[in-house]
Amino acid sequence: MAIKTILCIEDDRFIGEMYVRSLKKAGYEVDWLVGGNDGLIAARNKHYDLILLDVMLPERRGNEILDSLRGGKEDLIPDTKVIVLTNFEQDDESRMAMEHHADGYLIKAEITPRKLLSVIDGLS
Amino acid sequence: MEVIENESIDAEREIENYWHIFLKRSLTILSAVEVIVSIIIVSTLMLTNLIPATLFSFILILLVTTIWLVTVNVYLFKFLVKPFRDLVSAVVHVSSGTARAIPPNPNFYHYDKDGFKEILQSVYELSVKRTQPKKHITSLDEQLTQGLNHTTTGVIVLDKKRQVIYANNAAPTHIDSEGKRVLDLIFPDNSNLDTWLDKTESSLRSENQWSRVANKPLGDTDRRLYDVAASYQKNNAAETVITLFDRTDLYAPEEDDLDFISFAAHELRGPITVIRGYLDVLEDELSPVLKNDQAELMQRLIVSSNRLSTYVNNILNASRFDRRHFKVHLNEETLNTIYDSIKDDMQLRAASQNRLLTIDIPKSLPTVAADANSVGEVLSNLIDNAIKYSNEGGLVQVVARPISGFVEVSIIDRGIGMPSNVIQNLFHKFYRSHRSRETVAGTGIGLYICKAIVESHGGIVTARSAEREGSTFTFTLPIYDTVADKLKADNNSNETLIDQGSGWIRNHSMYRG
Incomplete structure (x- = not known):
């Protein structure tokens, strides 16, 4: 499945803009939301091929969003890939829980936009 | 209070005096009876001419008979009335609350033999019960429960089905929506209570310990950290006993430090992400226009920002390692x-x-x-x-x-x-x-x-x-x-x-x- 549409849930303005800029330049359609609640609503209302999910978000944390989408009996986004992008060093249990429901878990400081593009390429 | 005290002293005196009144009355009646009995005996003897019917002999024999009968009866009376005397004496002793006289000894040979010992002892026991403050605890179970509830060590007992059958006040548990009491403990994923019990159920008895087990996730209020010990004995009514020592005071400051370092690292990594990200982008986009040593300067920027990222990781790792979170x-x-x-x-x-x-x-x-x-x-x-x-x-x-x-x-x-x-x-x-x-x-x-x-x-x-x-x-x-x-x-x-x-x-x- 080729990835075309991407939802980026990221509250840091600079980081968000940086990802959106590179992703759009690479030809993806990108929606960018800064709040946890808005992010969850967008993820449920529209189909995306990929969600880039931050953890430390206002209103609703990334792990809660992932839990709402994939933690229940039914996977609400079966045709969507999820990459968790965070700079927060979570404790092992929380990290494991998120990795279990996600297709990737990356530390933002270690991932430049170019590397992110190659990771997304690898997912397609 | 004074009135009540005077009343009780009066009552004690009355009980104490009673023995003297009883003794006096009994001996008077006894003596009178003996005199009458002696007169009847002497008169009968005179009438049947067994003894000479003179006044002298009448008085002499009457005197001898009376003295003899009184002596014998007083001795007999003393012997027979001893338990009664001791009973009164015990009641006096007990009611006075002070040892004014030596209390009667229930271990007296005859008392031991005829069972009066128990009667005397029950008088003393009644007094002990009366003088002790009233207690609500009646059974050992209640005593144990009260004791376990005031200790700060958590105690939880599970039955064969791993259901909580007992948890004291200090134990972190709550009642779930189905009305069952459940543990509030977050064990490590790869070594939790259930996986240990799964392994251990094939053995007769086993013990295990966990360190730094929290009752709530990081960030929640009133989070406690416990050292947990569990012991298992197959087929015991209380099959698994879990003891928890609250070590929050010891571990929480370290956890706070770690928390601080995690948050500090998060803050530092934000700008690093942007610097590294845009440097990467710019290097790519600007490469055709960079002149002279500009490309090299750009590389130095990239190397420096990469190093910065490595240092942040080192600090995080060292902090986790020191706290055994690594x-x-x-x-x-x-x-x-x-x-x-x-x-x-x-x-x-x-x-x-x-x-x-x-x-x-x-x-x-x-x-x-x-x-x-x-x-x-x-x-x-x-x-x-x-x-x-x-x-x-x-x-x-x-x-x-x-x-x-x-x-x-x-x-x-x-x-x-x-x-x-x-x-x-x-x-x-x-x-x-x-x-x-x-x-x-x-x-x-x-x-x-x-x-x-x-x-x-x-x-x-x-x-x-x-x-x-x-x-x-x-x-x-x-x-x-x-x-x-x-x-x-x-x-x-x-x-x-x-x-x-x-x-x-x-x-x-x-x-x-």
């Missing part, structure tokens, strides 16, 4: 794949400082059991050190080879080297040699965390050096095949669980075979 997840990896993930960064660092970095990792090397990210950090720390401590134009070599069960990786430089007395302190936290303190930047925890990571894999890290000749840092990683069975056995033979881990860092010596 875990490695061992998977089957090739050394080449691990190096590839840091290759660009390392080549850039070497090039920007005019060092030649050569890598000799044979493709034929066996796979290793490694945590790719952590080993990547070891490699980049050691290569970065070699770059920093070597000379302009110098050569840095990375070579790898298999040696009995391990893959050995060496990072060799021809740089400034170190005197031998420095080497033994190299892997200590914050240690930096006198010279490096002045000439080279760094935090002094790079080698400390390298050692921690390598040893957590079951490998060792060593250093050899000679001043002005250079240094060689060597570390080993276990060959995957030699530890695969142990890794799998640790995780219920489920390969997907292998990367779920291996417990605390200090437990990892077990993978050394």
Whole structure:
């Protein structure tokens, strides 16, 4: 499945803009939301091929969003890939829980936009 | 209060006087009866002419008979009335509350024999019960329950179905929506109470301990941290007994520190992300227009921001390691794949400082059991050190080879080297040699965390050096095949669980075979 549409849930303005800029330049359609609640609503209302999910978000944390989408009996986004992008060093249990429901878990400081593009390429 | 006291003293006096009144009355009646009986006896004897009927003989015989009868009866009376006297005496003693007289002894020989002992003792017992404050506790169970509820040590008892059948006040439990009492304890994923009980149910008895078990997730209010001990005995009505020692005061400050470092790292990584990200973007987009040394300056920016990122990781890892929160997840990896993930960064660092970095990792090397990210950090720390401590134009070599069960990786430089007395302190936290303190930047925890990571894999890290000749840092990683069975056995033979881990860092010596 080729990835075309991407939802980026990221509250840091600079980081968000940086990802959106590179992703759009690479030809993806990108929606960018800064709040946890808005992010969850967008993820449920529209189909995306990929969600880039931050953890430390206002209103609703990334792990809660992932839990709402994939933690229940039914996977609400079966045709969507999820990459968790965070700079927060979570404790092992929380990290494991998120990795279990996600297709990737990356530390933002270690991932430049170019590397992110190659990771997304690898997912397609 | 005074009135009541006077009344009770009066009552005591009345009881005490009663014995004298009783004695006087009894003896008077007895004596009178004896006199009458004596008169009847003497008169009968005179009338039947058995004795001479003179006044003298009448008075004499009457006197003798009376004295004899009174003596015998008084003696008999004393003997027969003794229990009654002692009973009164005991009541007097008990009611007075003070030992004014010696209390009657219930162990008197006859009393022991005829059972009066019990009657006297019950008088004393009644008095003991009366004088003791009234208690609500009637059974041992209640006493135990009250005792367990005032201790700060949590006690939880589970039955065969692992249901809570008892939990004292200090035990972290709550009632769930189905009305069942459940434990509020967050055990480590790979070693929780249920997995231990699953394993242990095949044995007759077993014990286990956990350290730093929290009742709530990090960040929640009133989070407590416990050391937990559980003991299991098969077929006991109370099959599993869990004891919890609240160690929050001891562990919480450390957790707060860790929390602070995690948040601080998060803050630092934000700007680093943007700097590294845009540098990467700009290098790509600006490369056609950069003039003269601008491209090199750009590279220095990139190298510096990459180093900054490494330092933040080192601080985080060291902090976690010190608090035993550092875990490695061992998977089957090739050394080449691990190096590839840091290759660009390392080549850039070497090039920007005019060092030649050569890598000799044979493709034929066996796979290793490694945590790719952590080993990547070891490699980049050691290569970065070699770059920093070597000379302009110098050569840095990375070579790898298999040696009995391990893959050995060496990072060799021809740089400034170190005197031998420095080497033994190299892997200590914050240690930096006198010279490096002045000439080279760094935090002094790079080698400390390298050692921690390598040893957590079951490998060792060593250093050899000679001043002005250079240094060689060597570390080993276990060959995957030699530890695969142990890794799998640790995780219920489920390969997907292998990367779920291996417990605390200090437990990892077990993978050394």
